[in-house]
Amino acid sequence: MNERTQYEIDETRRRLFERDLWRCRYPGCLENCTELAHRIGQGKMMVKHIQRLLRYDFGELWDAETVRRLIIHNDKNMASSCRKHNSYFDISNCEEAVRVLLAEIYQEVIEDENKRPFESIGETQKRGRPRTRPTITTNKR
Numbered sequence: 001m002n003e004r005t006q007y008e009i010d011e012t013r014r015r016l017f018e019r020d021l022w023r024c025r026y027p028g029c030l031e032n033c034t035e036l037a038h039r040i041g042q043g044k045m046m047v048k049h050i051q052r053l054l055r056y057d058f059g060e061l062w063d064a065e066t067v068r069r070l071i072i073h074n075d076k077n078m079a080s081s082c083r084k085h086n087s088y089f090d091i092s093n094c095e096e097a098v099r100v101l102l103a104e105i106y107q108e109v110i111e112d113e114n115k116r117p118f119e120s121i122g123e124t125q126k127r128g129r130p131r132t133r134p135t136i137t138t139n140k141r
């Protein structure tokens with residue numbers, strides 16, 4: 001129901017293609033970009049994994065839709081690509097890289113009042129836990 005409209009998708013493509021100067025972001029590739037590659041993949045399992053990381057690393061309870069909207073479809077999670085290099089950008093299998101990028105995107109989201117998903121953290125707030133700004137660390141555990 002909260003699916004992104006085709007217009008939004010087209011608008012995002014155009015904006016990011018412009019950001020990346022209409023070129024594939026693969027180092028040394030001079031092809032025009034034809035698609036947007038996700039760094040953190042958009043599969044169901046990955047969304048679940050991100051929900052888990054948000055909970056353990058930041059004490060956040062976000063629903064899957066919010067994770068998709070704010071993390072997976074975040075500009076920082078996308079790179080312009082030619083057809084050949086799309087999978088090069090995928091970092092889903094590198095746990096450390098995923099955590100670093102997630103921390104970066106999360107930081108940006110909580111600093112932007114317009115993006116902050118207050119309604120989606122209901123459970124945390126209902127329990128009356130004080131909301132303190134989490135410290136972002138990217139250290140290995």
Ligand SMILES: [Zn+2]
Binds near residue numbers: 024085
């Ligand atoms: Zn390329």
